[in-house]
Amino acid sequence: MISVNRSGEVWVFAEQEDGSVHDVALELCGKARELADRLGVRMGVVLAGWNVRELSYRFIGHGADRVYLVEDRRLEHYQTQPYARTVCTLIEKHKPQIVLFGATALGRDLAPRCASQMRCGLTADCTDLDIADVPDPAAKTTHKSLLLQIRPAFGGNIIATIINPERWPQMATVREGVMPLREPNLQRKGEIVAEKVAFEEQDFAVRLIERHREPRKVNLKGARTIVAGGGGVGSKANFKLIHDLAGAIGGAVGASRAAVDGGFIDKAHQVGQTGTTVRPALYIACGISGAIQHRAGMEESAKIVAVNWDKEAPIFGVAHYGIVGDLNQVIPMMVKAIKERPKE
Amino acid sequence: MPYHSIVCIKQVPDTANVTAEAMKADGTVNRAALPAIFNPDDLRALEIALTVRDRHGGTVTALTMGPPMAAAALRECLYRGADRAILLTDRRAAASDTLATSYILSQAIKTIGNYDFVFCGRQAIDGDTAQVGPQCAEKLGIPQVTYLEQLVELRDRTARIRRNVGNGWELVEVRLPVLVTVLDTAAEPRPPAARRVMKYKRARVRAELEAAVKAESEAAAGGKPLPADQLDAEVERRAERLRCAGLMMEQWNLDDIRADLAWCGLSGSPTKVHRVQAIVLTKSGYTEIPATEEGVRRLIRELVVDHTLG
Ligand SMILES: Cc1cc2nc3c(=O)[nH]c(=O)nc-3n(C[C@H](O)[C@H](O)[C@H](O)COP(=O)(O)OP(=O)(O)OC[C@H]3O[C@@H](n4cnc5c(N)ncnc54)[C@H](O)[C@@H]3O)c2cc1C
Numbered sequence: 001m002i003s004v005n006r007s008g009e010v011w012v013f014a015e016q017e018d019g020s021v022h023d024v025a026l027e028l029c030g031k032a033r034e035l036a037d038r039l040g041v042r043m044g045v046v047l048a049g050w051n052v053r054e055l056s057y058r059f060i061g062h063g064a065d066r067v068y069l070v071e072d073r074r075l076e077h078y079q080t081q082p083y084a085r086t087v088c089t090l091i092e093k094h095k096p097q098i099v100l101f102g103a104t105a106l107g108r109d110l111a112p113r114c115a116s117q118m119r120c121g122l123t124a125d126c127t128d129l130d131i132a133d134v135p136d137p138a139a140k141t142t143h144k145s146l147l148l149q150i151r152p153a154f155g156g157n158i159i160a161t162i163i164n165p166e167r168w169p170q171m172a173t174v175r176e177g178v179m180p181l182r183e184p185n186l187q188r189k190g191e192i193v194a195e196k197v198a199f200e201e202q203d204f205a206v207r208l209i210e211r212h213r214e215p216r217k218v219n220l221k222g223a224r225t226i227v228a229g230g231g232g233v234g235s236k237a238n239f240k241l242i243h244d245l246a247g248a249i250g251g252a253v254g255a256s257r258a259a260v261d262g263g264f265i266d267k268a269h270q271v272g273q274t275g276t277t278v279r280p281a282l283y284i285a286c287g288i289s290g291a292i293q294h295r296a297g298m299e300e301s302a303k304i305v306a307v308n309w310d311k312e313a314p315i316f317g318v319a320h321y322g323i324v325g326d327l328n329q330v331i332p333m334m335v336k337a338i339k340e341r342p343k344e
Numbered sequence: 345m346p347y348h349s350i351v352c353i354k355q356v357p358d359t360a361n362v363t364a365e366a367m368k369a370d371g372t373v374n375r376a377a378l379p380a381i382f383n384p385d386d387l388r389a390l391e392i393a394l395t396v397r398d399r400h401g402g403t404v405t406a407l408t409m410g411p412p413m414a415a416a417a418l419r420e421c422l423y424r425g426a427d428r429a430i431l432l433t434d435r436r437a438a439a440s441d442t443l444a445t446s447y448i449l450s451q452a453i454k455t456i457g458n459y460d461f462v463f464c465g466r467q468a469i470d471g472d473t474a475q476v477g478p479q480c481a482e483k484l485g486i487p488q489v490t491y492l493e494q495l496v497e498l499r500d501r502t503a504r505i506r507r508n509v510g511n512g513w514e515l516v517e518v519r520l521p522v523l524v525t526v527l528d529t530a531a532e533p534r535p536p537a538a539r540r541v542m543k544y545k546r547a548r549v550r551a552e553l554e555a556a557v558k559a560e561s562e563a564a565a566g567g568k569p570l571p572a573d574q575l576d577a578e579v580e581r582r583a584e585r586l587r588c589a590g591l592m593m594e595q596w597n598l599d600d601i602r603a604d605l606a607w608c609g610l611s612g613s614p615t616k617v618h619r620v621q622a623i624v625l626t627k628s629g630y631t632e633i634p635a636t637e638e639g640v641r642r643l644i645r646e647l648v649v650d651h652t653l654g
Contacts (some may be wrong), residue, residue, distance in 0.1 A: 208516055
């Protein structure tokens, strides 16, 4: 546990594997940059591994003022305890006020171990983060500039806002694809701070014998938002519209069978009876008629937005929001509105 | 070589099947109206522990922290083959977040002592945090192996575990003791054994006996309760009978596990719930958005406000 330190930095744990940076770490950098600016403090990244110095510049491009670099041959592959010791050693030394991790398999293994060691709070799977003053009526004070950690709870039936007023750092994991991945600024300057961590024998109690990685597959099931295109998109070239909208939201790309059969996109993206069944928080169907076989795979989505120029299309029967219009005009408007969206 | 396992289990409201009846007028979920079930991942954790015991010998102890009604989940463990069941229940543990919960569980595990494995489900469906397992491991000062898909080999107090990390798998080797979190794909849980159900359906924790004796005496006396010492004597009489039959499940409180109260319950929980908003579950009708810049902007604003978009 560290004491409340209002000049502390906002940190992101840099998840990487075999020298390749996980998107969620870069997404978090964008958010952390925004939070740090609002707090008027620096943004830092903890980068641990072996031969990973080059990656520092990517984090700097995505907003880091400082990259705390810990290189050790024994950190080549992720293991819980040495990585937890690395993060905790640096937290104790630099006293950041916020530490963010991706809510990935790795992040959800590492963050609780660190939080337990620091005896601080940890909120899992946040879908949004914000800064606000929070009055504490019992103590007749106001906690200045706390991190609001917003997450679905109770099987997604409620949205809870969690705070961590006293025992810092304020820690949270954030789901993949929730925060938009911003364009890097390659001109940005930042500092690389090389750090040393003293490991102990017992940190290496778990030995990696063998590992097997599958190429990153389309992760429709795990996606919180999906933008799906159908036959109405018209061509493979025009399917770029769907990718653009998904990119702006930070969502996955889905498709109807007509789009797959038309060769606009790979079969792995198909939603429906003979594709994947999905239940995202938001499903945006563009140029999809809404045949029963398609609906079977998506109608349990929490929010459905449909864009179709035929107002009789059955997709509107399951949609919460419908836009009757030409997707070629509506999608660019949506991309623009998302980029300029107000913060709550 | 025998191995001793402790399995941490949790009784949870069935959040996957929230029905309209479980919704209150203000749109929030009425937890009490949801059926309580055995957390699915924990059932797999129990199965792995039972398999280890069946193959190598040793014991399986089921541990749960919760209100007295969680004793039902412990009986489920006994039906399936657990050797011992412990309920940790204490009002002072209420409102514990994951950090306080892991502290309390780790104290209970230390009190049980002499273990090779602590098995937990990967996560509980009422919170989905997956934090308590790793936090417990840290508090116990032992290694953790998360996302067990298969216990590949167990020999000379060394385990080889295949863990599924989403985009692939890893085979790791670890010397015991270790805390392992188990995926729901790891094993098909065995059904309750009929003979054990016959035997253990009468198993009780003390709090259940107390509630039963109190209710019976009130019913008999037409609402007038018996004096406390008579009630206690009756509870003790029933407890003794169950103990003789091997049907008395253990019930511990925070003093029994020497817990430091500063780390328990509300005071031990660094995270506080600041605000809760209900999500309206019924399809909230249909809104047509005009295909204009202003219409689209309004739609995006709505999705941001209800946190559909970050
Ligand atoms: C056994 C079986 C299994 C199947 N499994 C699946 C499955 O898993 N998934 C699946 O998706 N389908 C499945 N299908 C196919 C399904 O029946 C439909 O044929 C398919 O979903 C149609 O896709 P679509 O709506 O994208 O295309 P179309 O039927 O071609 O519809 C295109 C829609 O786009 C609209 N549109 C066109 N241009 C524009 C524009 N410029 N702007 C806005 N709107 C426009 C049109 O109004 C129309 O509604 C299955 C069928 C069978 C028989």
